[in-house]
Amino acid sequence: SRRGIKILPGLLPLTHHPSPQACERDLQCGSGTCCAISLWLRGLRMCTPLGQEGDECHPFSHKVPFFGKRQHHTCPCLPNFICSRFLDGRYRCSVDFKNIDF
Incomplete structure (x- = not known):
């Protein structure tokens, strides 16, 4: 019997990830992104994806769009997550249980 092929996230075709775009403000970036300071070049801002579950975040980040x-x-x-402090002292995006319909 043949097993299904597993695709690792890092091996997806590059067409799904547009090249990083330099920016000054959120409005220059596409939906689902903001204009954040680059991790590599301090003076540069890049269009960066909004935080998903488990991503590091800053508790006082301005909402999108920030002018x-x-x-x-x-x-x-992302809107369905909140920036919460974890036991290790770091802030990460986690599910916002207040906004879930049970």
Whole structure:
């Protein structure tokens, strides 16, 4: 019997990930992204995806769109997540249980 082929996330075709785009403000970036400071080049801002579950975040990030210049290298969490402090002291995006319909 043949086993199904597993695709690792890092091996997806590059067409699914547009090349990083330099920016100054959120409005220059596409949906689902914000204009955050680059991790590699401090003076550069890049269009960066909004935080998904488990991604590091900053608890005081401005919502999208923010009309000023962001001061962090992370974007706010996606709308269905909140930026929570974990036991290790780091902040990460996690499910916002207040907004879930049970």
